[in-house]
Amino acid sequence: MNSWSAISLPPIDSKFEFPALRLFNSATQSITQMPMKDQYSMYVCGITPYDATHLGHAATYLTFDLVNRYLSAMGKKVNFVENITDIDDPLLERAIRDGVDWEDLAHSQIELFRGDMSDLHIIPPQSYIGAIEAIPLIVESIIQLQESNTVYSVDGDLYFQVDADEKFGSRSNLSREEMLTIFAERGGDPTRVGKKDPLDALVWLLNRPGEPSWPSPFGAGRPGWHIECCAIAMSYLPIDSHSEFMIDIQGGGSDLQFPHHEMGAAQSRILGKKDYARIYMYAGMIGLDGEKMSKSKGNLVLVSKLINQGHDPMAIRVALLSGKYSEDRMWHDSLLTEATEFINRLRLLLSRPEVAETDWVIREMIEALSDDLDTPRVFRALTLWCKNTEDLQSAEQFGSAGELARAIDLLLGVAL
Numbered sequence: 245m246n247s248w249s250a251i252s253l254p255p256i257d258s259k260f261e262f263p264a265l266r267l268f269n270s271a272t273q274s275i276t277q278m279p280m281k282d283q284y285s286m287y288v289c290g291i292t293p294y295d296a297t298h299l300g301h302a303a304t305y306l307t308f309d310l311v312n313r314y315l316s317a318m319g320k321k322v323n324f325v326e327n328i329t330d331i332d333d334p335l336l337e338r339a340i341r342d343g344v345d346w347e348d349l350a351h352s353q354i355e356l357f358r359g360d361m362s363d364l365h366i367i368p369p370q371s372y373i374g375a376i377e378a379i380p381l382i383v384e385s386i387i388q389l390q391e392s393n394t395v396y397s398v399d400g401d402l403y404f405q406v407d408a409d410e411k412f413g414s415r416s417n418l419s420r421e422e423m424l425t426i427f428a429e430r431g432g433d434p435t436r437v438g439k440k441d442p443l444d445a446l447v448w449l450l451n452r453p454g455e456p457s458w459p460s461p462f463g464a465g466r467p468g469w470h471i472e473c474c475a476i477a478m479s480y481l482p483i484d485s486h487s488e489f490m491i492d493i494q495g496g497g498s499d500l501q502f503p504h505h506e507m508g509a510a511q512s513r514i515l516g517k518k519d520y521a522r523i524y525m526y527a528g529m530i531g532l533d534g535e536k537m538s539k540s541k542g543n544l545v546l547v548s549k550l551i552n553q554g555h556d557p558m559a560i561r562v563a564l565l566s567g568k569y570s571e572d573r574m575w576h577d578s579l580l581t582e583a584t585e586f587i588n589r590l591r592l593l594l595s596r597p598e599v600a601e602t603d604w605v606i607r608e609m610i611e612a613l614s615d616d617l618d619t620p621r622v623f624r625a626l627t628l629w630c631k632n633t634e635d636l637q638s639a640e641q642f643g644s645a646g647e648l649a650r651a652i653d654l655l656l657g658v659a660l
């Protein structure tokens with residue numbers, strides 16, 4: 245699957261030092277410091293293409309873009325892979341509801357998503373992989389699971405036995421009752437007769453009448469969602485042979501923590517024979533005017549719609565980054581108004597021939613981002629710099645507007 249256009253990253257002066265990145269790891273419920281090494285690997289779960297791209301999606305991909313930018317600014321290589329679930333129940337259900345062909349719906353939404361990611365200045369993944377193109381890899385992974393006796397059939401549909409992984413449940417920190425409730429709410433089938441454990445995860449669904457299918461040694465059908473991501477991650481990311489973990493970061497929206505990432509971690513552990521991700525990291529949900537933003541409520545705010553209304557994509561970026569990534573947050577139109585005003589103020593001040601001192605603000609940005617992506621602290625520093633520049637007296641020490649603009653572009657992805 246084609247990714248979107250590359251984003252150029254401006255250089256930063258070597259006098260700025262980068263502390264190790266510290267991120268909240270939901271598996272350990274604590275801050276994990278990223279070890280210093282030459283390259284990192286990050287897998288971020290992509291969308292199912294039927295409602296691209298609402299602000300919740302945008303907030304998630306912006307979060308991991310900040311991680312990518314920070315590590316890249318340190319001079320490190322970031323191996324970044326993202327998938328797109330271009331075949332799954334929600335896509336087929338939406339196509340039937342709207343009376344459209346599921347493939348046409350997927351293609352149109354994938355195109356829209358690429359455009360939105362490009363407009364938002366999100367660094368593209370090196371590998372952007374669709375579930376359909378990954379079916380041979382997924383089949384291979386299921387065969388490996390079969391060889392380790394962790395898969396069984398219920399009327400021809402194949403399930404992964406979650407108890408095969410003695411660490412099952414350890415990444416999401418939920419009680420069994422909580423897991424059962426959430427599993428049922430998020431597309432699981434805990435009550436299906438014939439399952440050994442209600443939480444066992446579907447890896448291959450035999451063909452149903454009227455649904456698309458692909459050939460496999462288990463019969464024609466289509467893959468489950470969780471096995472899709474671990475097969476893609478383990479094939480496209482370099483597995484770190486020197487570490488106890490296969491990859492550094494598994495990311496997504498907080499609604500993916502369970503069951504999706506717990507199942508993926510359990511399956512990957514059987515396939516790779518060691519722990520999957522060093523850090524499980526989640527972006528909070530974005531609500532609208534006091535309510536949860538959801539498809540069923542019909543109150544999704546789409547990035548493309550805001551841009552078509554004339555809003556600056558950089559203002560959308562600043563509005564979403566103004567809050568802490570991990571917190572559930574509300575979206576209000578006023579956020580966009582304030583972000584637009586802030587960007588205009590920054591642009592105006594950065595075009596002045598003389599500006600207030602900039603080294604401290606760049607250092608503060610780096611320090612704040614290294615501290616679990618503390619973007620509110622970044623914007624407080626930038627606001628103070630704006631005030632300092634507006635109040636600037638001659639004879640004070642001047643800063644470099646160009647250097648600050650490049651740092652804002654590099655670290656925050658906000659091109660001014």
Ligand code: ZN
Nearest residue numbers: 289290473504
């Ligand atoms: Zn995933």
